[in-house]
Amino acid sequence: MSKNIDVRVSASLHPDNVKQIEGYDSETEAVLAPTMTAFSEAYEGIRAVHNAREKAKTNPTWNEAMQIIHTDDFAQKQFARIAKAMDSTRVNLEKGIAHLEGELSKPVESKAAGGIAAEVRAHIKGLSTSERMTVIQRAIDDGDHIVASSVLGAPAMLSGIDPKMQQVLTRIYHERHNPATAKRLKVMQSAKALIEERGGLVFKELEKAVGAKPHQAKALREAKTAAEKAFVLKDA
Known part of the structure; x- marks a missing residue:
């Protein structure tokens, strides 16, 4: 893996994992580039949430509950972006796989008289x-x-x-x-499997970065909202 490693984030989500796919080389690099980008989005997004959590701790006006609430807000935005990248990449891989499957299954044209x-x-x-x-x-x-x-x-x-x-x-x-086509198909199938296998880690990694489970962050947010209502001026 590259030097750009953050021990706070699971190594299973590092984009260099894509380079470990059998068949990855200069010929298939472009085919796997979107998958690598998707994993990079996930890895860097989770890293950003960890950084946000650390920064939240330096705010003297926020107790731990407020730190979690604001970090969770940021994590939810990151999750939406990461999920979109992962899902769109998976869908495009499925389309590419279907096309290549068709190419490798089409009827053979007779070469003889x-x-x-x-x-x-x-x-x-x-x-x-x-x-x-x-x-x-x-x-x-x-x-x-x-x-x-x-x-x-x-x-x-x-x-x-x-x-x-x-x-x-x-x-x-x-x-x-058609070895080049067969090779592209194989790496695309592996890339799709990698996304499906590792994608579920994003949710857990974001939870770890926030420092609280989603339902805990939600409860804190609801308690904050309820408490703030006491400070709302009402018409006589």
């Missing part, structure tokens, strides 16, 4: 199940687009394979020949 493709499918259909799968997998791994696309670019029954298995093989084909 009609007659050749038909002969390839007929040959593969005549093989045993294990031989059939071996030939198709080898074609995908070796970049033999003629064989692979002949099988994956036509109805599964023509090659003697199960439709669901064809979907699986189609996904493998796209991932094998």
Whole structure:
């Protein structure tokens, strides 16, 4: 992690955690930048609440209750901003993931002429199940687009394979020949999981920074409001 660490804030929310995602490098840095920004917003927001609490203690006119009330007011504003950043980032990741999933699942376009493709499918259909799968997998791994696309670019029954298995093989084909897309998808999925896993810590960390639970701060605020009513001038 960077030197910009505050021991008062959970290390689990530090933006450098995003750099630990498998696949993070110069190629995926831009894709993960919004996630890093969201975690930075959370980390710095919580740090700001801690600082506000410390500053509140120096106000000679505020007792501990007033310190909590004002710090909690500030924390609520920070929470709204952090939650918005986290949620919008998660939503955008979901949209990006859905798009890439579609790209890696779309039908394969046959690279072979009609007659050749038909002969390839007929040959593969005549093989045993294990031989059939071996030939198709080898074609995908070796970049033999003629064989692979002949099988994956036509109805599964023509090659003697199960439709669901064809979907699986189609996904493998796209991932094998579009590694950059597969890599982006993987890091985006990890980023979304990181937000969902760590996002809940924000509430607890803000509570710790305020120095009181939300219901306690609320009770103090209500007591303050009730007490102040005694000083309101009323018409005779």
